[in-house]
Amino acid sequence: MKPHAGIRVTTLLLAAAAMMVIAWLLLRLLSSGGSAVPDPGWIGGVAMLFLGAALLIGGWQVRKVRDGHPNPVITPLRAARTLVLGQAGALTGSVLVGWYVANVLVLLPDADVDSQLARIWAFAVHAVIALLLAVAGMVVQSWCRLRPRDDEDENGSDHS
Template sequence: MGLTRKRDLTLAVVVTGLLGYLLVRAVYRYFPPLTLWTGVSLLGLAAVIGGWGFLVRARIRDGEIGVGGGRLHPLAVARSVVIAKASAWMGSVVLGWWLAVVVYLLPRRSELRVAAEDTPGAVVAALCALALIVAGLWLQHCCRSPDDPAEDADPAPN
């Protein structure tokens, strides 16, 4: 399993944003009100995943990896990488959606009162989704072994 590439995440944001914008144009009138609390659950998840990254990083750095009391099992690290990748990908899709909502709302703020009221909630949700991406990438980075090759080095094509 390779590292999650930022360009792939960016592509997910763009594709989801374009498709989301078309969907928002069609169904915005049926949306419930967007409050500042709309996307905050993503921020809570990002905080947990970020904290998890610090824990994994500290244990790997201290050499506490292996099978034994209080040590981090190698399978726990592998599962952490899966959670990290899933978080980054999910954050990318959700960020694309909220950016589509924001792009739809911004030009309509002066003509639609509800658009002006929904904009802050959509912006906060987009920022929370961005925090989830960052936390996922951070956890993935923290799961690397100290002797892993540099992140920037892509394997040579065959």
């Protein structure tokens, strides 16, 4: 039986692209009706950075146990939860990248206005931070992946 490969980069790219298209359409509809594109709050960027750092810390602990450094705090259940959190962080980051890029695209025609240019840069910074969250999630997923055991290969335990 082939183990599950986990979240793939193509999945993240598709999620980001889908969110970007949907958000762009909705934001264009709202802005054509006279509504302004909402400003990105700084708290969102801080929250994404905090989540990414927490994911990396948890993933690093699981990686150390996986590599043979015992830690009684890291149980198999905690390792599994860390894996799922890493995957959730990757998906969340990719969807947020799509959201922030859509905001940039909606504001881009008014980039010659200084106030709009400042907002474009704020959304671009948030998109980069969201990308970092997605990357952190993928790194944690790779750190939580179990390596195949040597005895499985020798016994020919191919269950296909």
